[in-house]
Amino acid sequence: MVMLALVGCNSEGWSRQGRVWVFAQAQGDDLRMDIHLEAPDGSVPAGARVWLTDPGGGVRLVGFDGHSQSYQFEGTVLRGIWRVEIDSLAAGQLGLSVPVEPIANAPQIVSVQDGLGHRAENYEQLVASTPIRVEWRTVAGAEVYLLEVMVSGTVVQSVQTGEGFYVLPANSIPASSEGTRVSLRVTASSTHGDLYFSKGYYSVSSMESRTFSFEAAP
Known part of the structure; x- marks a missing residue:
């Protein structure tokens, strides 16, 4: 999108x-x-x-x-x-x-790993009490990436970074002992002009990744 x-x-x-x-x-x-x-x-x-x-x-x-x-x-x-x-x-x-100036391609989440080395892309359950590193493929023209963490369809955390990765702090994802389904989404964006209209315009272009889901336990 x-x-x-x-x-x-x-x-x-x-x-x-x-x-x-x-x-x-x-x-x-x-x-x-x-x-x-x-x-x-x-x-x-x-x-x-x-x-x-x-x-x-x-x-x-x-x-x-x-x-x-x-x-x-x-x-x-x-x-x-x-x-x-x-x-x-x-x-x-x-x-x-x-x-x-729309962004032509969407970022893609390629790896989600907890502090113990478990990888979501290998269908392993992640431990939420450890830091969780999320990596994605960057796209041409993007300046900022918004990472959203969702549980049951609700965004529980969102962060911005200019890099192609972000490390979620330990215990930042709510997880139950039975296991919690967590979804991630990354939105790439770029801006042109400024809010003061010094160039006569302000524009924001963005493209969302596909949702990436995994299981997390405390």
Whole structure:
């Protein structure tokens, strides 16, 4: 699964007439963009003409969604610069360039080992009272990895690292004497821009690994 979140609001997107900012999510091959438009008086113009030009040169009109109060687009992910153009009587003529840079591949968990040398990939039960080392294959373009530990479908621990491994401290996984089913998931992500919009946008692209499960005992 690919997930991408980005917000753009650069000097092009701001004018004396109004402003525009964009939120987008890419999941798998699907892309969704929410284009927010605001008039000088703070109102949301619903009758603007809004269109997108994708990195391949394709142009499509974008309709207004009353529930989200934004102009919404859903289509296929294309890597590159998406161009937003707006013509509104209330907000004026605005334009915004939004980069879409999804991570192409998912990380893969390759080894989970406890402090006694037991390995989950060998279908061995791990001892939760010892440190547990989780390793995964890194992916190109990723800057940060989020490791989530789940028990009965609930996330009981989550940590971030820039490495391709993480050592869970001893006793950090709740385990019963009968054995507890534990699942792991790693999400690779990268960011572009910053929350202050110094480059005019902020984007986050992510890709999840498949869930890796094993048995743990105290």
